Amino acid sequence: MLETINLSKTFKDKKAVDDVNLYVNKGESVGLLGPNGAGKSTTISMISSLLKPTSGDVLFNGNSIIKNPAEIRRVLGVVPQEIALYEELSAHENLNFFGEIYKISKGDLESRIQEVLEMVGLQHRQKELIKTFSGGMKRRINIAAALLHQPKVLILDEPTVGIDPQSRNHILETVRKLNEQYETSILYTSHYMEEVEQLCDRVYIMDHGSIVASGNKSELLSILSNxxxxxxxxxxxxxxxxxxxxxxxxxxxxxxxxxxxxxxxxxxxxxxxxxxxxxxxxxxxxxxxxxxxxxxxxxxxxxxxxxxxx
Amino acid sequence: MLAVFKAQLKKDVRKPVTIIVFMVVSILATLIFGNSTFGKPPTVPVFSTEPNGKEIEEKWIHLLKDSEALNFVLTEEEGALEDVASGKSSVAIKLMENDYRIITASNNSIVPFVEQEIHTIFSEEAQLQAVVGEEDTTKIRKVVESYLENPPLQAEVKSVSGGEIPKHDMGTQLLFVFTLFAAMFTIGFKVNGINEDKVNGIWNRLILSPVTKTNMYVGHLLYSFCIGFFQISVVLLLFQYVLKFELGDLRLIMMVAAIYTLSIVSLAMLISGFLRTPEKFNMVFTSFIPMIPVVSGLYMPPGTVSNPILLFIADLFPLKHAAEAMLNITLYNASWNDISLTVAILLLIFVIYMGIGINLVERRRG
Incomplete structure (x- = not known):
């Protein structure tokens, strides 16, 4: 469904991503694991068509998204590492705004908003301003905003950084539900090993811009000595x-x-x-x-x- | 585009304090500076230390009071010297029988002006005294004054359109300057919303949505224009209809205000192009913008700033052009044709700055 071919990105003299090859099948949940500065965010920026690679390509259903980003953008949901929400607006107003920019019809928008709010467990707080929310609640709305247009592929960039255990569990549960019930393909980046172990069918381990290992859990464990x-x-x-x-x-x-x-x-x-x-x-x-x-x-x-x- | 516009509007409806503060600041600044310091003639304390001081004071204050340019007031010597020392008054006048002394703490710009004014009054009195000798000059003064009411040689100065030449009104100038100046901040902070959206990831979300980049920019910039124009309009309408200032052809002034607002949106976009973060923008914009009216000499009477470099710098910014156009409309009844060159300059600034600004912002992203 989604595949990168020798994906590379160089900023000035520094190679941030070096010949990355990875794939995500339909309905699969894939983890991208690596320490800070490993090149995870740059990789997903290129996969989501926000950043042009220096070389290589990203294919979605066999078609290059570098040449035609519109195809993936229609079905892609991205949860950025930052809280990409208007703090001065309420949760409902934020979702309404993102729904409008995705051109969801007025008739469907309200029901979609309620659906995603329920999914992240914040239906009862929808009228409150984002700035009054805890870090974890903000992250949950951050995810909800990416789900409004029912994406087939969801990319989450470290969605649980710095939040309370309750919100973290909620987020992991939401991602699992999306993957299992709606067959959403997931690309989940994190530096929390246990999250990736819990959620993902396969894992790519990244370091210094390169994929250093990949496979399911037992395959990766077999890398260790005998x-x-x-x-x-x-x-x-x-x-x-x-x-x-x-x-x-x-x-x-x-x-x-x-x-x-x-x-x-x-x-x-x-x-x-x-x-x-x-x-x-x-x-x-x-x-x-x-x-x-x-x-x-x-x-x-x-x-x-x-x-x-x- | 509409969604972006509406989101910005909702944010400001929820937190309108910035716009209100800048509106109030421009109104207060005009009322304070426009009506006091610049509107009224400067006060000059006068006194005499001669043995017959009372007599001398009475004689001269009567003549000095006729001055329209300066407001002479009788004071005790101690009070007058204290005022000069503390800077309350730039000069004080010590009166003598047929002479005077100017007392000042520094050789500032008002001293020659006071000197010229008082010299005229004393010279006139000396001439009359020379004619009548020991007698009182009151009688001869009246004769001279009545003669001068209908002199044999009369010169009349008229404006190009045939009417009277209007007096330059510093209050009106400051009204426009403060109104346009305060709007620069509001507009700049709103344009900075693009930088904020970029830093917090909202811009990327918009890029991934079906909204085009043009619509994203237009949504933000149109909102910045509308809020800036709204602020200017409210302040000008308040002055015209509530505070009863005579602004002249308000429709034409509003048109200049609209074009000025467009050019400020462009200027803010240009500055955005050079700076990476909203914090840097806020820091640079708020430090840089207050210099523009100073460099342009807009806080001073026209012609005060004559340095060609400063004049060239002032020409690069829309404030000077817009303030001049508005003043011409209010004071000289300028028509659309009269201000068309200024409007063309403002539009040129709008196009050039916007083009460079957006290119810089986009290049920085790439």
Missing amino acids: DDTFHVQLSKRSEKLIDAVRLIKDVRQVDETENGLRIIAKKRSHFLSTLVHGAEKEGVEIIHFQMEIPSLEDVFLHLTGKSLRD
């Missing part, structure tokens, strides 16, 4: 036990922690019985044993060498 990490809490420290564990086949690394050991071993290795026997022999009690489950955050760290919120 090792598992274990945390063992022991009743006391034993040098002999550490040496014994180091000698176990398939154990790659043993580190001492505050109250035990951190063991990195090859996936599906059978070292547990040797560890238990060794501990018994040295008179050490195993208090707690836990396998570390890798997250997308670890994948990101592995790929970029930095945390998402850096």
Whole structure:
């Protein structure tokens, strides 16, 4: 449905986006993940036809939107990172304004306004001025404004930045509903890993303007090495036990922690019985044993060498 | 376009304070400066320290009071000197039997004027005294005055159209200047709405909608024009019908006001083109605009500013042209033909500044 081909953007000498290739299928929810300055916003500005790429193309249903932006604009909803609303107007007046610019007929406009207000859960506050709203409520109206013309593709640029958990959950629920019930294709940018894990079928990880990895969650997790990490809490420290564990086949690394050991071993290795026997022999009690489950955050760290919120 | 226009209007209906403040400021400034400082002749305190001071004061104040250009008032020496020292009066006059002294704290522009006025009065009295000798000059003065009422040689100065040459009215000049000047701020802040929409993302939403870019600009600029013209119209109508100022052909004045408003919209657009953010616009616009009437010499009587560089700079801005056209309509009954050149200049400013402004704004986006 929506595809970028070798999309690049250079500002003066700085390459903000470098050969980005991504696609969003009909009804699919795709996440674009990356730290601040990774090039996410520039990429979606080009996808939404607001910014001309230096090179490459964006195809919508096989047609270039660089040459003919009108085609995508008709069916595209964009939720910008900023609160793109008139603070001095009420929620209803803002939606009425955006409905008018989308040339929604007067007969349909009021029902559409009520529909989107209900969707974001702010029907009861529609007469109040935007400037009196909390950050989260403003973001919900910001989303509602992008939904008035029933877009087939919705691009959300970090829609949950700096808001309260209640509004955040509401926004995530709204996006999920749009995707599941209305089959709206979603391109969701964020630097909150858990949101992307929760919402998206597939994820693109971006860093320094390039896509560094892509796929569904399990595909991305498989990027991580073939090792598992274990945390063992022991009743006391034993040098002999550490040496014994180091000698176990398939154990790659043993580190001492505050109250035990951190063991990195090859996936599906059978070292547990040797560890238990060794501990018994040295008179050490195993208090707690836990396998570390890798997250997308670890994948990101592995790929970029930095945390998402850096 | 209509949606953009309506949204701006709703914002101002909800928060009309800016427009009201600028309207009130232009009215108050005209009333305060137009009627007091510039409307009335300057006051000059006079006193005498001679032994027969009372007699001298009585003799001269009677003659000095005839002056239309200056308002001479009798004061104690101490009060007069204090007024000059504190700057309340630019000059004071110390009267003597047949002479005077001008007391001033600085050699400002009023001193030669006072000197000329008082010198004429004293010279006249000296001439009459020379004719009558020791006698009182009252009688001979009356004779001379009645003779001069119907002199053998009479010169009459008439305007080009044959009527009397009207006196330049500083109050009316300031009325137009303050009204047009205050409107510049209102218009500028409204045009800055485009920058605000761009920064907060509303402009991008409009670009993605079926509204064309031309309609987006027209919606904003038309609203800025309407609100600016509304402000000027309300102030001028108030002066004409409530405060009873004689403004002359109001329809023609309104036409000039409309064209002036258009050119200010363009000027604001041009400034927008050079500045990236609404905050920068507000900062630069509010610092830059107050200089225009000063450079144009519009707070002073015509002809005061003669520096060719300042005059050239003044010509680049619509304020001077519009104020001059309005004054010509009010004071000299100028017709459409008389002001057509000024109107053409204003329209030229509108076209050039708008063209450059929009191009700069769009280029900056690209």
